Amino acid sequence: MSEQQDNLHAMRHSLAHIMATAITRLWPEVKLGIGPVVENGFYYDIDLGDTTISEDDFERIESEMKKVIEEKQEFVESEKAIDEAIDWAKQASQPYKEELLNDLKRAGTTVAGDLDASELGTITSGDSAVESVSFYANGDFTDLCRGPHVESTNKVGAFKLMRIAGAYWRGSEKNAQMQRLYGVAFSTPKELRQHLEMLEEAKKRDHRKLGQELDLFVISDLVGPGLPLFTPRGTVLRNELIKFSEELQRAGGYEAVWAPHMTRTELYKVSGHFDKYPERFDVSSVESSDTFMMKPMNCPHVAQIYASRPRSYRDLPLRYMETTTMYRDEKSGELHGLSRVRSLTQDDSHAFVRHDQIADEMRSIIGMVKDMYAVLDLPLSVDLSFRDDSDNYFGDPKVWAEAQKVIEEVAKEEELDYRIEPGEAAFYGPKIDIIVTDALGRKWQCATVQLDFIQPERFELEYIGEDGEAKRPAMVHKAILGSIERFLSVYIEHTGGKFPVWLAPEQIRIITVNQEEETLKFASDVQREATELGLRVTVDNANESVGKKIRNAELYKVPYTIVLGEKEIESGVVMPRIRKDIEVESQHEAHNVSEFLKTIVNETKSRTLKSSL
RNA sequence: GCCAUCUUAGCUCAGGGGUAGAGCACUUCCAUGGUAAGGAAGGGGUCUCGGGUUCAAAUCCCGAAGAUGGCUCCA
Numbered sequence: 001m002s003e004q005q006d007n008l009h010a011m012r013h014s015l016a017h018i019m020a021t022a023i024t025r026l027w028p029e030v031k032l033g034i035g036p037v038v039e040n041g042f043y044y045d046i047d048l049g050d051t052t053i054s055e056d057d058f059e060r061i062e063s064e065m066k067k068v069i070e071e072k073q074e075f076v077e078s079e080k081a082i083d084e085a086i087d088w089a090k091q092a093s094q095p096y097k098e099e100l101l102n103d104l105k106r107a108g109t110t111v112a113g114d115l116d117a118s119e120l121g122t123i124t125s126g127d128s129a130v131e132s133v134s135f136y137a138n139g140d141f142t143d144l145c146r147g148p149h150v151e152s153t154n155k156v157g158a159f160k161l162m163r164i165a166g167a168y169w170r171g172s173e174k175n176a177q178m179q180r181l182y183g184v185a186f187s188t189p190k191e192l193r194q195h196l197e198m199l200e201e202a203k204k205r206d207h208r209k210l211g212q213e214l215d216l217f218v219i220s221d222l223v224g225p226g227l228p229l230f231t232p233r234g235t236v237l238r239n240e241l242i243k244f245s246e247e248l249q250r251a252g253g254y255e256a257v258w259a260p261h262m263t264r265t266e267l268y269k270v271s272g273h274f275d276k277y278p279e280r281f282d283v284s285s286v287e288s289s290d291t292f293m294m295k296p297m298n299c300p301h302v303a304q305i306y307a308s309r310p311r312s313y314r315d316l317p318l319r320y321m322e323t324t325t326m327y328r329d330e331k332s333g334e335l336h337g338l339s340r341v342r343s344l345t346q347d348d349s350h351a352f353v354r355h356d357q358i359a360d361e362m363r364s365i366i367g368m369v370k371d372m373y374a375v376l377d378l379p380l381s382v383d384l385s386f387r388d389d390s391d392n393y394f395g396d397p398k399v400w401a402e403a404q405k406v407i408e409e410v411a412k413e414e415e416l417d418y419r420i421e422p423g424e425a426a427f428y429g430p431k432i433d434i435i436v437t438d439a440l441g442r443k444w445q446c447a448t449v450q451l452d453f454i455q456p457e458r459f460e461l462e463y464i465g466e467d468g469e470a471k472r473p474a475m476v477h478k479a480i481l482g483s484i485e486r487f488l489s490v491y492i493e494h495t496g497g498k499f500p501v502w503l504a505p506e507q508i509r510i511i512t513v514n515q516e517e518e519t520l521k522f523a524s525d526v527q528r529e530a531t532e533l534g535l536r537v538t539v540d541n542a543n544e545s546v547g548k549k550i551r552n553a554e555l556y557k558v559p560y561t562i563v564l565g566e567k568e569i570e571s572g573v574v575m576p577r578i579r580k581d582i583e584v585e586s587q588h589e590a591h592n593v594s595e596f597l598k599t600i601v602n603e604t605k606s607r608t609l610k611s612s613l
Numbered sequence: 614g615c616c617a618u619c620u621u622a623g624c625u626c627a628g629g630g631g632u633a634g635a636g637c638a639c640u641u642c643c644a645u646g647g648u649a650a651g652g653a654a655g656g657g658g659u660c661u662c663g664g665g666u667u668c669a670a671a672u673c674c675c676g677a678a679g680a681u682g683g684c685u686c687c688a
Contacts, residue, residue: 168615179616180684565647
């Protein structure tokens with residue numbers, strides 16, 4: 001972390017204390033949980049018993065916080081012996097702090113997750129237990145805290161309270177539910193303003209809103225939550241993306257296969273998924289009966305295609321792809337537009353490879369991923385999800401170590417911007433998770449490449465080696481777009497609905513000036529010509545003003561609009577209206593109709609037109 | 614699944630214990646139009662669903678479903 005980041009961190013953390021100070025002044029009976037720094041800001045968990053705070057109280061809290069800031073209270077660190085600290089917590093009636101301290105005393109740590117860890121008192125000696133912990137005080141307010149803080153309450157930059165959420169004490173639903181107050185904070189008012197503007201922009205681009213406005217998908221109560229239906233426009237997006245992905249895969253030697261969407265549950269018992277994630281299988285809403293279920297993933301099915309006949313080392317790699325829909329019983333609270341659904345379609349593939357072919361296959365896949373996201377104008381970075389020392393993983397640790405080495409080498413060779421994330425691996429093997437950064441700077445995981453030694457083992461997959469001995473292949477799972485639904489949610493927000501020409505559901509809209517026979521005929525001639533060139537074109541000959549029809553085309557963010565009337569019929573020349581983000585030599589040049597259509601075709605075919613946002 | 618908030622026409626939303634509202638969209642008519650909304654008329658709602666209170670419930674109360682924001686989870 002740079003010095004600047006350290007300072008921002010201290011500011012945010014100090015603001016959490018200042019908020020707690022303000023809340024303690026306004027509600028002296030408050031029981032405080034923890035108050036860590038999070039991305040872009042901070043929060044504090046509070047428990048007010050029967051009272052609940054609402055966002056209407058933010059004004060009061062913020063103005064109290066401003067008072068604390070103006071008082072320029074110094075942050076003073078002190079140490080207390082652990083028992084003394086526990087007494088303090090008792091006297092201050094802070095049961096949550098007391099619990100943390102007791103855990104510290106007993107275990108030297110608390111069992112809670114990462115966020116809590118930064119909140120714990122400093123361990124000054126010994127491994128197994130703690131002798132003393134650190135406190136920070138500002139004015140009358142003292143809190144168990146490891147720090148660091150800024151020197152005084154007036155050095156905290158700009159902040160704003162954002163929202164209230166329910167949160168369980170230490171993240172467990174067995175515990176008391178507290179209220180979590182979130183704030184954002186930045187070093188300068190300007191950065192805060194930029195952040196708030198970004199949130200405004202994100203709201204405007206919300207894919208659920210754009211999905212409705214641009215008529216891309218719908219969710220019907222009768223069909224059910226998490227089961228989106230795609231309209232013709234949305235389906236064009238889906239199909240074009242899938243087509244591109246499959247072209248990349250075909251070039252990499254992948255052949256299409258097909259599997260039904262239902263299976264005997266037994267398949268997942270053999271694969272090991274059922275025992276590993278029982279809670280994901282025991283819910284009837286995606287199950288058809290005790291013995292059959294909707295498929296929640298694809299790999300075990302494809303493994304059966306491999307297993308259907310004897311394989312030779314000469315056959316490998318065998319590369320199968322299938323863009324297919326799977327069904328997962330996501331909990332209702334987890335569903336969100338297209339980004340979290342119950343029916344998700346993956347551009348899935350599985351390669352069965354010899355161990356000496358793993359690196360090449362990984363390299364080839366990384367190439368596809370790079371090509372895809374270059375065209376989609378989404379910069380990418382990579383998380384190498386490796387195992388940790390826990391026993392959550394199947395298989396031989398030695399094989400894992402070897403595979404992880406190969407993966408890291410490939411990441412280096414391909415010059416990927418990568419981070420290693422221990423403990424993030426799937427239970428059957430290490431993964432490469434590809435993270436894209438959208439136009440608003442938000443990060444999303446999309447593509448994933450996963451190495452799997454376990455399913456070949458579970459399904460007893462074999463090939464006959466050069467020496468005549470049966471050998472076990474490895475499986476390489478991959479999805480370039482990941483879930484198409486989820487990718488669309490990211491991409492709709494990335495582009496704000498201004499899709500590049502090759503993807504645009506409607507590439508050209510022809511607007512007629514009037515309803516005269518001659519005009520209508522000319523419009524339909526141009527439409528036919530464009531359609532024959534493979535373009536997606538519609539004619540708006542509604543009995544409306546030209547201005548109105550232009551406006552409608554704009555609202556649908558159609559890349560090219562041409563108005564046809566008497567002038568165009570006579571001259572054969574059009575003055576296209578081109579969506580502003582599209583780079584062209586001149587926005588206002590007149591074109592011969594046929595020439596113009598051919599230019600669009602070229603742009604479409606190259607798939608390289610970037611939407612500059 | 615848990616907590617909070619919300620659910621009124623296809624969409625965006627106002628209203629609120631006593632005959633259900635607007636804009637857009639839709640239909641029809643007039644206007645035949647020139648690069649972001651031409652004019653008029655009309656149709657459209659068991660006010661999410663189920664119970665309760667009341668002379669009377671869309672409105673108040675309870676419950677359910679769905680949505681939204683979080684929490685938790687994400688093979």
